Amino acid sequence: MTRNHWLAGAMTLLSLLGTSAATAEPLVVYSPQGDERAVWIAEQATAAGHDVTILTAGGGELFDRILAERANPQADVVLGLIDAAMATLKAEGLFQPYVPKWAKGLPEVYRDDADRMVYKFWQTPVVIAYNADLLAEDEAPASWLELVEDRYAGKYVIGPTTWQTTKTYLVGMLLRFADDGGEISDEGWDFMQRLYDNAILVDSGDAKTAAFVNQEAVIDLNWFGGVGRLAGDVGYKAVMVDTEGGSPFITEGIAIMKGTDQLDDAKAFVDWFGSAEFMAAYAARFGQVPVHPDAIAAAPDTVKRNATLLKPQPIDWDVVAPRIDGWIQRIELDIK
Amino acid sequence: MTPSGTSRIPLVRSVLLVVVIWCAASFIYAPIFSVLRFAFAPEGDVGLGAIGELAGSRRVRTAIVNTLVVTGLSIVTVNAIGIFQVAVLEYLRVGGRGFLRFAYSTPLIFVSVAAATGYGFVYGQTGALTRLLQSVWPALPNDWFTGTLAVVFAHTFLLTSFHFLFLRAAIRRVDYSTVEAARGLGASNLEAFVRVVLPVLLPTIFATTLLVTYKSLGSFAIPSVLGGRRFDMVTELILTLNSLRRPDMAAMLSIGLGLAVILCIAAMQYVERRGSYVGGSKTPVPVERIRIASPFVNLAVHAAAYAIAVIQLVPIALVVLFSFAPARSIATEVLPSSFTLQNYVTVFSQSTAFVPLKNSLLMGASATMAGLMISLFVVNLAHRHANVGTTSLDLSFMAPWILPAPFIAIGLILTYDEPNLLVANRVLLGGFWILPIGYAVVSIPIMMRFLRAAFFSLDPALNEAAQSLGAPAFYRFLRVTVPLVLPVMILIAGLTLNGILSEYSMSAFLFNVNNKPLSIALFEGARSANPEQAAINLVYISLIMAFSLGIITLADRYGLGGGK
Numbered sequence: 001m002t003r004n005h006w007l008a009g010a011m012t013l014l015s016l017l018g019t020s021a022a023t024a025e026p027l028v029v030y031s032p033q034g035d036e037r038a039v040w041i042a043e044q045a046t047a048a049g050h051d052v053t054i055l056t057a058g059g060g061e062l063f064d065r066i067l068a069e070r071a072n073p074q075a076d077v078v079l080g081l082i083d084a085a086m087a088t089l090k091a092e093g094l095f096q097p098y099v100p101k102w103a104k105g106l107p108e109v110y111r112d113d114a115d116r117m118v119y120k121f122w123q124t125p126v127v128i129a130y131n132a133d134l135l136a137e138d139e140a141p142a143s144w145l146e147l148v149e150d151r152y153a154g155k156y157v158i159g160p161t162t163w164q165t166t167k168t169y170l171v172g173m174l175l176r177f178a179d180d181g182g183e184i185s186d187e188g189w190d191f192m193q194r195l196y197d198n199a200i201l202v203d204s205g206d207a208k209t210a211a212f213v214n215q216e217a218v219i220d221l222n223w224f225g226g227v228g229r230l231a232g233d234v235g236y237k238a239v240m241v242d243t244e245g246g247s248p249f250i251t252e253g254i255a256i257m258k259g260t261d262q263l264d265d266a267k268a269f270v271d272w273f274g275s276a277e278f279m280a281a282y283a284a285r286f287g288q289v290p291v292h293p294d295a296i297a298a299a300p301d302t303v304k305r306n307a308t309l310l311k312p313q314p315i316d317w318d319v320v321a322p323r324i325d326g327w328i329q330r331i332e333l334d335i336k
Numbered sequence: 337m338t339p340s341g342t343s344r345i346p347l348v349r350s351v352l353l354v355v356v357i358w359c360a361a362s363f364i365y366a367p368i369f370s371v372l373r374f375a376f377a378p379e380g381d382v383g384l385g386a387i388g389e390l391a392g393s394r395r396v397r398t399a400i401v402n403t404l405v406v407t408g409l410s411i412v413t414v415n416a417i418g419i420f421q422v423a424v425l426e427y428l429r430v431g432g433r434g435f436l437r438f439a440y441s442t443p444l445i446f447v448s449v450a451a452a453t454g455y456g457f458v459y460g461q462t463g464a465l466t467r468l469l470q471s472v473w474p475a476l477p478n479d480w481f482t483g484t485l486a487v488v489f490a491h492t493f494l495l496t497s498f499h500f501l502f503l504r505a506a507i508r509r510v511d512y513s514t515v516e517a518a519r520g521l522g523a524s525n526l527e528a529f530v531r532v533v534l535p536v537l538l539p540t541i542f543a544t545t546l547l548v549t550y551k552s553l554g555s556f557a558i559p560s561v562l563g564g565r566r567f568d569m570v571t572e573l574i575l576t577l578n579s580l581r582r583p584d585m586a587a588m589l590s591i592g593l594g595l596a597v598i599l600c601i602a603a604m605q606y607v608e609r610r611g612s613y614v615g616g617s618k619t620p621v622p623v624e625r626i627r628i629a630s631p632f633v634n635l636a637v638h639a640a641a642y643a644i645a646v647i648q649l650v651p652i653a654l655v656v657l658f659s660f661a662p663a664r665s666i667a668t669e670v671l672p673s674s675f676t677l678q679n680y681v682t683v684f685s686q687s688t689a690f691v692p693l694k695n696s697l698l699m700g701a702s703a704t705m706a707g708l709m710i711s712l713f714v715v716n717l718a719h720r721h722a723n724v725g726t727t728s729l730d731l732s733f734m735a736p737w738i739l740p741a742p743f744i745a746i747g748l749i750l751t752y753d754e755p756n757l758l759v760a761n762r763v764l765l766g767g768f769w770i771l772p773i774g775y776a777v778v779s780i781p782i783m784m785r786f787l788r789a790a791f792f793s794l795d796p797a798l799n800e801a802a803q804s805l806g807a808p809a810f811y812r813f814l815r816v817t818v819p820l821v822l823p824v825m826i827l828i829a830g831l832t833l834n835g836i837l838s839e840y841s842m843s844a845f846l847f848n849v850n851n852k853p854l855s856i857a858l859f860e861g862a863r864s865a866n867p868e869q870a871a872i873n874l875v876y877i878s879l880i881m882a883f884s885l886g887i888i889t890l891a892d893r894y895g896l897g898g899g900k
Contacts, residue, residue, distance in 0.1 A: 057849055064579075065848070068766045071755045162579065201565055206864040210461075329580050333393035336566070 367747025418499025482564025
């Protein structure tokens with residue numbers, strides 16, 4: 001007994017010292033799916049026979065963390081980071097190739113035929129929504145480019161650029177001013193300056209909620225699922241706009257970390273997580289739209305409807321990903 | 337003076353010496369080197385590209401201007417308030433001196449991020465004082481308390497602690513006979529103060545001015561919490577650059593801040609040295625506080641003295657009061673109408689609320705212990721065997737005193753974001769221990785200053801007596817030296833732990849999901865619209881203040897850090 005205690009103490013100490021690089025312990029999964037979603041995923045995974053620990057944090061934070069831990073990876077599997085983040089981590093050589101069983105039948109844009117590392121499992125648009133209790137339909141912006149107009153001054157919120165959502169819509173707007181080589185015109189940067197000048201700037205989710213609570217903000221730039229959540233928390237009716245020029249879609253991917261010592265378990269988990277059965281169950285539970293045709297077919301009707309609700313803005317993330325850091329830096333240092 | 341004893345003792349000491357030298361190399365020299373390398377040669381080639389890019393950024397330029405403007409204004413306002421406070425306490429006869437002294441001493445316990453969030457709580461968008469003011473001026477916007485105004489206001493009433501500590505001590509050294517002589521020659525009270533008292537105080541005022549400058553240049557928590565939209569100071573920009581993954585620019589900007597601070601400290605040292613022989617009379621006639629003859633002036637002085645006291649006390653009083661109020665009364669009442677212990681129960685029983693407190697205590701205790709052991713070893717060594725080696729070891733650990741926290745933090749990040757042989761090829765960034773290491777590095781200089789003072793006041797005869805009785809060196813150290821400096825050590829430990837509980841600069845750079853400290857929880861809570869979170873924050877602030885009050889009262893009683 002005392003020996004066990006001693007062992008337990010030593011283990012704790014070791015893990016505190018940060019030396020516990022994936023031992024024969026549960027599979028460590030990094031995911032930005034927070035709160036009840038993470039709990040539910042973990043429960044379902046356990047029920048399916050996978051021994052996992054899910055570490056959740058904001059998408060930007062997890063991304064930074066994975067980069068920081070690159071020399072001593074703590075995660076075995078990463079799931080739920082969006083296109084650009086996954087593309088960057090892949091380019092940094094942090095992933096292990098694996099083609100999941102469910103890759104068969106997955107549309108090509110969601111596969112990774114070149115590198116066989118990152119496979120996408122669900123998608124979500126980043127949208128403009130408005131508080132329909134305070135703003136009439138014909139007063140709402142019809143496109144992202146209208147946000148800089150005077151009538152929307154102080155009516156929408158821009159979050160920190162570390163948020164995946166913020167990054168996505170900023171990139172989506174900037175891309176409308178890109179030339180063939182991917183350079184943003186001066187007009188585009190002027191637009192960005194006006195977009196920031198016109199906005200309420202916040203640096204936390206709570207501050208964003210507060211702006212909607214006290215009814216300063218009535219236009220919500222948010223990801224699909226976030227729109228309903230914010231409207232529910234604050235208590236208003238939200239309506240999404242199918243914008244001219246489309247809304248940027250983000251897809252979330254899953255990949256196995258290079259250097260995992262539990263490759264077989266990781267593969268089994270990836271196969272299970274992306275399977276049509278689990279994706280459909282998740283869609284039924286949280287209303288998230290999967291990308292696998294089999295999963296959509298098995299999902300509830302509302303989810304099927306949501307899958308075709310909004311026009312996507314075409315974005316080639318593999319081309320965009322390497323430029324994003326430079327754009328965000330310019331926004332942070334010159335515009336914000 | 338030569339060490340003697342069994343062969344085991346030098347072994348113990350050699351091992352300790354190796355450990356201490358490794359600490360200096362790993363956590364002081366390597367980070368400094370990393371900052372310099374990244375600033376001037378990020379890609380291996382020496383260049384000054386980072387300076388160009390920094391100069392090209394509008395936000396960086398604005399932050400530098402903001403920092404200079406805030407510092408310039410703070411010097412004037414803090415001195416005005418600080419000198420007035422000292423005059424009220426020590427030169428003029430003003431009623432209710434005990435109360436005023438208490439009010440004016442609050443900047444000692446209401447510091448850093450705790451004070452910033454406290455000010456945010458009362459002057460912020462839904463703060464009690466904002467609503468009180470709005471009942472008088474309905475046109476006052478919710479977010480009136482932001483930008484330069486808010487930061488300078490907070491500096492003005494939070495940075496007077498140096499005046500309270502040092503200027504009060506200095507005015508007690510003024511020879512009252514010189515004041516009487518001046519008045520005998522027809523000078524008025526004010527003239528006597530300006531012509532006779534102030535010149536004696538001038539070196540101290542200059543020193544406190546430099547301390548204020550030093551604090552204001554590196555101000556971090558206050559502008560982060562109170563600055564509001566589009567208001568940054570330099571330290572915030574260093575953090576932004578770091579999170580944009582531009583270590584070269586972050587390193588360069590922290591070097592700029594470091595140079596400004598070093599310049600300040602060099603000036604301070606110069607004044608300190610010069611000031612030592614200007615510093616008043618050796619056997620002064622104690623100052624008799626002057627009764628103000630004009631009833632009008634007297635009234636004005638009383639009014640100003642009490643107004644300042646109220647400004648300093650009200651935020652603290654409201655924070656403490658509301659920490660005992662139900663969460664729902666926060667942001668809806670000017671004064672709480674009912675009281676409860678629920679918020680305190682939440683902090684100690686709910687894991688999410690307790691974790692930051694636990695983290696800070698754990699990290700603070702380990703940093704304090706490690707720091708104290710290193711300081712004790714180094715000071716003892718340098719005290720007993722003064723030579724080039726021990727002096728340079730001593731100076732190595734003092735180096736962080738002249739470097740701003742962001743400089744060291746950036747250095748630690750850049751050194752340990754990949755496996756480093758110095759720490760057995762581990763990555764420290766993202767782990768638990770990097771933050772306590774940072775805390776220890778910035779705490780050691782102040783520990784060493786106090787310990788050195790304690791060692792110099794030791795009676796060498798005691799040690800010699802033990803030696804002549806045959807006690808070996810290590811035994812003498814444990815049985816003679818340590819018990820004598822133990823009270824000092826305990827107090828230093830308390831003061832350090834106290835500082836770490838509300839430490840923001842290191843924390844903001846080095847914290848992560850494994851070790852989120854109290855100061856970061858406070859900072860995040862300050863942005864929350866959720867009254868439950870605000871209530872938890874108020875409990876944190878109250879606990880920090882209570883802890884500080886205990887430690888400082890203790891320190892004052894033993895003549896450490898207080899009136900001296």
